[in-house]
Amino acid sequence: MNKSVRKAVSSVPLKLSWRIGVPIYEKESIFKELIAFLSKYRKIVDEVAYFETITHHLYIPLDQVRKRADLLRKCVSAMKASGVPSVGINVLTTLGHLNEAWDFVTPLPFQPTVGHNGVLSKGCACPNTPELREYVRQKYTLFAKAAPDFIWIDDDFRMGNHGAGVSCGCFCPTCLEMFSDFSGRKFSTREELIAALNKPKGNKLRQDWIENNVRTLESLGSDIASAIHAVDPGIKTGLMSCGTSYCYDSAEFAKFCAALKAEKYRPGGGFYSDNQPAVMITKALDTARQCDEFPPEIKECQYELENFPYQTLNKSRATLINECTLALAYGLDGIAFNCLNSTGDSNLRIREPLMREVRKARPFWEDIAAQADGLKGHGLWLAWSRSMLGKADLREGESWLDSNWGWKIGEVTDALGRIGLPMSAHRQGAAVTVLAGRTADTYSDEELRKMLSGAVLMDGSTLEVLERRGLGELTGVRISKRWDNGVKERLTDDKFNSQWAGCVRDARIEFWGNAIGLGDMLEPLSPKVRVLSTLESYxxxxxxxxxxAFENSLGGRIIVSGYAPWLFLGSEAKREQLQNVLDWATHDRLAVRIEETVPLIPAVRLSPGKDRGTIVLLNAGFDIIEEATLHFRGPDIPVKLVSPDSKKRQLKTVREKNGWTVKLKDFAPWTVKALLLG
Ligand SMILES: [Zn+2]
Known part of the structure; x- marks a missing residue:
């Protein structure tokens, strides 16, 4: 182990935090059990955060909030006295999440959020009225007086995704007036504004609307920070958000954190059960993506382990260990466990097996966190940007806020990640840029030319955007015909297809919903274009x-995939074709290649010199992997293997051209291991 790694180990950047629901602290007898329970597992309790309410409905009268804050003051103090180093409050509602329990709660006494379709929320308030701001100020003041170490602002700190038809807000009279002032154009009715936003040439107005949303949240965040820090400037704040798919809120999380003076961040995303275990890969990567390019003021990024609504059988312990491992592997440095709430009397004892599992995994997680500390992800980076929705070009007849923008974030990760290509959440250091759907719309010509001077994998929809922008030539091809049914792909005898020349890939594109763009025939614009597959009918x-595949005048190596680019890539033939052409496109810079067609998912973090890093591997299949060969392109460095069940051991590597290989044996289904490099 070299010096720099030893230094990292001594300051392990891993925090395990536990979110505590009302039912397990409200009654004194149960609270005592909670303290005893957490004391028993002290080694994995770095932090505790109390939810302040049981409901996602915003409004609780202030006299009730005051009583809850009084109780929390005692609970914070008692938990700290029991030895937990960091104890805080998780304020579940700032604006309200959705309509909930409307027959039983006090209705909102202020302006509700109005959706773009005119629907009024029952549970969520407009963020811009003075009445709401005053309520928020008083509420956060009361919780700050409970003397917590920190206060989380939960993910209802958002303008949209408020359920029950309120997907995009707020179009109330106050907000219309504010926006008229901001944009310099008078909008007296919601209908008038929506019509203007839906004009294809309305880009500036759409960007203004998103910017206005950003400013609204910044101003709300600033109010919250002032209220908390007027009580005690030492209380840390933390922001929770929904994922990147909710681009209506612009995903300007660093700006919102700055307004809140937040040091803590919990990225969003939904993965609640074992029903589709592979969704854990998409969520883990997306959470790391949300934290990319954050400023140093944001000191910790906690992944949320969700078990809502807290039923043991929804999510197995193996899933919990796997998903937390992936999150740490892709770039997060803490876990917020949301699995201890109970819905009745105390039954914390049923969580004992889970706690033991986490206790066993902690040294493994610390090894990963220490070894990867400060390192960027390596592999394929899916292009996305903050405020994408505002920058998107609208076509004639499209409705801006009703469109499924399909940034394809989930589809691409699932398709490419599941065949063992290393996916990275970080733009810096990525070996390949993946351009999908209409994301290219949201970049300037200059940014696109820069991307196109490197290795790029793109689909037909991207090619269409580039053609419109006059950049199509840099891809070497143009779309000559588009099918949405009846076509399949045959691999040519190009050497990238190695032994698989003549093999067919049939994704049955009609089966999977809207297939537009899934059967694009390409016309080469240069004799230097290599054709890897051709289309044919059933x-x-x-x-x-x-x-x-084409090397353009900028030196960029561009792969255009016109047929079912993000669907069913799992055959031996397609997988090897992609691996070979990506090796060519990157000049063999892609550091990790797994030889056998096995469901081994690599999450890679590497130093620029590739002499330090981690390769975390998940067997995302139900078969044991008897043997897998991992090729690494980089220097000859010590490699250790570690897992939650075994101690670190040195692995024997075999030198080969440009790097080395290791053999991994008997990899059990749905388990993780990590290679520690350097
Ligand atoms: Zn409003």
Missing amino acids: FDQQFGPCMT
């Missing part, structure tokens, strides 16, 4: 190219 009529 009835063997032969058409032209659908997958190409």
